[in-house]
Amino acid sequence: MQYFVTGILVGGIYALIALGIVVIYKSTKVFNFATGQMMVVGAFFCWSLMKWLGFPSWAGFVVALPLSYLIGLFVERLAMRPLIGQPLIGAMMACLALSVLLHGLVILVWSAYVTSFPTPIFPRKALTFGNIAISGGLLGAFVIAIIAFCVFALSFQRTATGLAMRGTAEDHELAQSTGVRVTSVFALTWGIAGILCCISGVVLADRLALGVTETSAIAFKVFPAVLLGGLDSIPGVLVGGLVVGLTESLTAGFIDPIYAQITPYIILLIVLLIRPEGLWGLKRIERI
């Protein structure tokens, strides 16, 4: 039961990271391999605001968000926009190169040592219900993740900008002809993804530790969640994140923590073999 609850809570964070990937994929058809590094950058923004400028932890978190939005804009303008219309490997490789580049920059500015926030954002005290203990950090992270998830998912459905983004996702040229500025939608998408990465990065860094490799490695566990839910499905992402978090936690608890390291990737292979489009994804895969 303990593992079940932990799994669900971790899965919520995974879902938040996955949402950042899906948002980009939906409107630009690019899979953001640099998610992990963008998380690290966002978390380090928050860290430096707290450490160097002495912000209280919540203020640091809030101010880091617009900064990560700018990072998203930069990435889109400098690396992604020249590649619109290029073959798949170009965009993919650009994301991978970007992740390597960001990795280097983070080391250059903040060094490769593992640190943690000077003051924790969420209380460290564990809540206990019966015989289940929930760490305060994990619960806070989960709540933040779910709130952010709902806000972004709703704004996709209800606002004019969300409509423009969904229109762009459907067909670039058609959206452009109805007066949507596709390039600014792309920029906005990457900005939003930057914010989502920042939230999840801060939340994860607060829960575990903040390090270049450690924090970004978690992003790779999220890729299976994205594929399981379907690359372009927002509700699917929530389910995918929860399933991956749950399986990982249950494997760690009942079989062996070592096996938990690769369960996400085994899920990934199974999904690819049985249902490559994911649970709620659109069947646009060519089967050759």
Place this chain on the structure above:
Amino acid sequence: MAIVRTRPHWMILVLGLVALLALPLFASGRILSIMNLIGITVILVHGLNILTGYCGQISLGHAAFMMVGAYISALLTVYLKISFWLALPIAGLGTGIIGLIFGAPSLRVKGFYLAMATLAAQFIIPWVIVNVRPDITGGSQSFRVPAPTLGGIVLNTQADMFYIIIPIACLMTFFAKNLARTRMGRAFVAIRDNDLAAEVMGINVFRYKLFAFFISAVFAGISGSLWAHWMRVVAYTHFELQHSIWFLGMVIVGGMGYTTGPVMGAAFIRILDEFSAILSPIVADMFPAIAGQVSAALTPIVFGLVVLLFIVFEPRGLAHRWEIFKATYRIWPFSY
């Protein structure tokens, strides 16, 4: 059409090979070790180029395939006392079979989804090697490998390894060049350009995709085996996702779908790496505040920046520039 057409071509080829093989006579150990590293990398990048550049299937798991080759070769020579010369082809074939297993999803999916499948390979293979039988493979510890021997002589200097690695690299380059001109190579290109059209033309797409995976993994295995006996030690940290990304970057920088591409790409990136290693103390002197992290940060920054610039400004790579140069040179001074 022959690869080497005219008499001057032959002369250049022979002179070039002689110059290459005479290099250990006057070059220092450091330069030789860089050359060896480039040679090993060239073999692997050729394999990746056959898969990605010719056949159009993206692999994010080639470092893991290289790891399979390295560990097969290492385990065979240590536990079964097989000589390096036999372990090398076995490592190639064994890795080829592993490559077939992870290439199997390519029957159902392609493009991005296939990249995901090979990404899974990149995480699962090292995990298996480290965790399943740590008593045999040394687990997360590094694993010592003996030096290759030839008739009682132990080949353990950089110059000795140079004479093993460089001929094999030349041979593999020759093989890759010829493969591109065969029926199979043309089938790969057809699949890359339009798989549906290829199928309609009577190419068995599934079979050729698996062939591409197999050949590519064989190259990776041979490269891994050479790596193991060159480094004399193997560890899982040598074959991580970042290395796979580096290899893909070399394919891009060199130029996808050219046989000259992997040679140029591998040499370019490795030499760039050396330069950033030379540069980092200078940068550290200029900015003492960040001296500690410069050496670790400079390499990824330079690599990421170079690959990004190539993708944006010259997606067809160095080999394409080389072709342009050759064409200009041939028709100079009349440009028509």
